[in-house]
Amino acid sequence: MSREYRLFYPALPVVAEHAPHRVVYVGDADGRCQILAWDRRTDTVTQLTDRATGTIRAALDPDGETVWWFDDDLAGVGVWRTRDFPNSAPDQVTSPVSAPALPGVTPARHAGIAMADDGTALVGLADDDGLTLHRRDPHGRITEVTRTAGYAYLVDLDPTGELAAVGTDPAAADAVTVVGRDGATVGVVSGQPDRRVWALGFAPGGGQPRLLLVLEQDDRYFPATWTRTDGLRPHSWCWFDTEITASWYPDGRRILIRQDRHAHTILHEADLTVRASAVLPTPPGSVLDAAVWPDGDVVYIWTDSLTPPQLRSGRDVRLPDSGAGPDPAASATVDDYQRQELWVPGPGGPIHVLLTTPNDDRRTRPAVFLVHGGPSQHARDAYDPLVEILASTGCAVVRANYRGSSGYGSAWRNDFSSGVGLTQVADLAAVRGHLVTEGLIEAGRVALWGTSWGGYLTLLALGVQPRLWRLGVAISPIADYAAAFHAASPAVQALDVMLFGGTPEQVPEAYARSSPASYVDQVTAPVLLAVSSDDVRCPPAPVERYAGLLAARRVPHQLVRRRAGHDDFDARSHLSLMQTVLLFMQRHFDGVQEEGTAVALAMARPVA
Numbered sequence: 001m002s003r004e005y006r007l008f009y010p011a012l013p014v015v016a017e018h019a020p021h022r023v024v025y026v027g028d029a030d031g032r033c034q035i036l037a038w039d040r041r042t043d044t045v046t047q048l049t050d051r052a053t054g055t056i057r058a059a060l061d062p063d064g065e066t067v068w069w070f071d072d073d074l075a076g077v078g079v080w081r082t083r084d085f086p087n088s089a090p091d092q093v094t095s096p097v098s099a100p101a102l103p104g105v106t107p108a109r110h111a112g113i114a115m116a117d118d119g120t121a122l123v124g125l126a127d128d129d130g131l132t133l134h135r136r137d138p139h140g141r142i143t144e145v146t147r148t149a150g151y152a153y154l155v156d157l158d159p160t161g162e163l164a165a166v167g168t169d170p171a172a173a174d175a176v177t178v179v180g181r182d183g184a185t186v187g188v189v190s191g192q193p194d195r196r197v198w199a200l201g202f203a204p205g206g207g208q209p210r211l212l213l214v215l216e217q218d219d220r221y222f223p224a225t226w227t228r229t230d231g232l233r234p235h236s237w238c239w240f241d242t243e244i245t246a247s248w249y250p251d252g253r254r255i256l257i258r259q260d261r262h263a264h265t266i267l268h269e270a271d272l273t274v275r276a277s278a279v280l281p282t283p284p285g286s287v288l289d290a291a292v293w294p295d296g297d298v299v300y301i302w303t304d305s306l307t308p309p310q311l312r313s314g315r316d317v318r319l320p321d322s323g324a325g326p327d328p329a330a331s332a333t334v335d336d337y338q339r340q341e342l343w344v345p346g347p348g349g350p351i352h353v354l355l356t357t358p359n360d361d362r363r364t365r366p367a368v369f370l371v372h373g374g375p376s377q378h379a380r381d382a383y384d385p386l387v388e389i390l391a392s393t394g395c396a397v398v399r400a401n402y403r404g405s406s407g408y409g410s411a412w413r414n415d416f417s418s419g420v421g422l423t424q425v426a427d428l429a430a431v432r433g434h435l436v437t438e439g440l441i442e443a444g445r446v447a448l449w450g451t452s453w454g455g456y457l458t459l460l461a462l463g464v465q466p467r468l469w470r471l472g473v474a475i476s477p478i479a480d481y482a483a484a485f486h487a488a489s490p491a492v493q494a495l496d497v498m499l500f501g502g503t504p505e506q507v508p509e510a511y512a513r514s515s516p517a518s519y520v521d522q523v524t525a526p527v528l529l530a531v532s533s534d535d536v537r538c539p540p541a542p543v544e545r546y547a548g549l550l551a552a553r554r555v556p557h558q559l560v561r562r563r564a565g566h567d568d569f570d571a572r573s574h575l576s577l578m579q580t581v582l583l584f585m586q587r588h589f590d591g592v593q594e595e596g597t598a599v600a601l602a603m604a605r606p607v608a
Contacts, residue, residue, distance in 0.1 A: 112154025463519025
């Protein structure tokens with residue numbers, strides 16, 4: 001694994017609204033994500049942070065004078081800091097020294113940041129008790145605006161600084177709350193189980209503040225706007241059959257809509273005034289994020305199965321290199337692998353499957369299922385170095401968008417009809433059975449590999465369907481759902497309550513039925529488990545206890561402990577874990593110990 005490995009964090013650069021030549025972004029710096037500043041006039045790039053654990057959150061005031069960045073620990077608890085935007089002009093002096101943005105405020109988890117036109121900042125910080133909003137005016141005065149119990153997050157601050165939007169569970173009665181400068185509630189947009197709502201952001205410019213939202217109703221998605229005078233106004237003429245998100249154009253009249261559909265992305269421009277929409281030209285593949293810059297340019301992060309993520313401009317303006325994977329010249333080519341998209345019969349309807357195989361004459365081969373997380377994420381036509389690595393070993397790589405995945409409509413995404421997790425592993429089994437029947441993969445050599453919720457499904461499938469899977473790799477998984485709930489952050493607990501319909505105390509049978517620990521006695525396949533010391537989404541202690549249960553039953557396994565949070569932003573750590581996993585596969589999946597095995601050869605070749 002000697003080839004240089006670069007990390008990429010899929011977030012667009014932040015542009016100063018009143019000084020669009022000033023940009024901050026997350027880029028690779030010596031194998032770690034750090035904050036960099038780019039002066040487009042002088043084409044000067046300056047690294048602003050150099051933290052050992054990486055930095056992924058930054059903001060920029062509208063005038064482009066002050067850079068904000070979040071200084072957090074591995075568990076995500078930290079404080080915002082500010083420093084001057086670096087100035088390359090010889091007659092102007094800026095300070096590289098950072099200072100706390102909110103002196104005296106207790107460290108907490110990031111829960112949103114937004115700026116008004118005058119430079120007023122509103123910061124959301126979350127702890128186990130709920131959300132607190134802090135306001136910092138242009139003179140540096142800091143006030144506490146409001147406290148909200150339970151899970152919530154700051155969405156946006158309107159350009160005048162008068163109104164702020166706060167989001168929570170999209171199906172809750174207080175799904176979106178708009179508060180005034182004093183923290184008093186100005187308006188509420190209610191959600192329901194059959195009509196969910198998400199707030200996205202206020203329109204730019206003056207006039208009455210308008211909040212953009214997305215509604216999900218009757219298996220459709222469409223934009224909506226809210227004003228203090230008119231309340232909620234759905235734009236149901238502009239509906240979509242799969243999930244969308246949206247943001248404003250600078251004119252405050254048009255919106256940019258990003259639609260995820262069947263593992264691909266479509267960008268749309270919609271004019272809410274004249275009720276017209278059009279598809280914007282983008283290459284086939286996936287758009288991970290998109291926005292309209294102050295000058296009207298549509299900027300987006302694009303990728304496909306062969307191409308690492310790239311920043312692209314609708315006007316072909318040069319953008320910064322944020323570091324995405326290996327040198328593109330060293331990546332796979334269209335001739336190296338065969339990629340198919342299949343629709344496989346499943347217990348809840350057709351399952352969309354992305355299948356990648358080496359481009360050779362062999363038909364039946366061992367397979368690795370890469371199980372996506374979420375649960376409502378999805379496998380997409382996007383670059384994943386794991387696909388290249390595993391296909392190079394001679395394996396078929398299977399990525400299935402099981403029920404619960406986004407990109408297929410609300411009915412599919414909300415289908416947990418056989419139980420949380422159990423519905424999804426039933427779909428994985430159906431895909432495996434179909435591929436075996438079609439002669440595309442070997443029945444006795446099928447492995448599972450997942451991270452986060454994908455790691456959870458891996459462990460659950462190994463216990464519920466022990467005869468189907470030869471090996472499992474579970475990175476930062478959930479092993480005991482009830483135990484993980486009590487050790488998780490409020491945001492994760494809110495998700496669990498939504499999935500299960502209550503807490504472990506309220507619906508204990510549901511949590512037990514969906515917990516891998518309930519089926520550990522049935523596990524026979526070798527399992528590699530990786531946990532992170534400061535993971536507040538998938539806490540390590542229940543996984544370590546699960547490993548102890550495997551040891552007591554003499555099930556081959558390996559437990560890897562890493563010093564990291566749920567997300568690891570260090571390329572060296574990723575490479576080390578990859579080497580460990582491939583060695584584990586060589587011992588327990590390849591079936592041979594010699595250096596000439598397919599996995600050993602893959603380890604010796606350059607890796608993305």
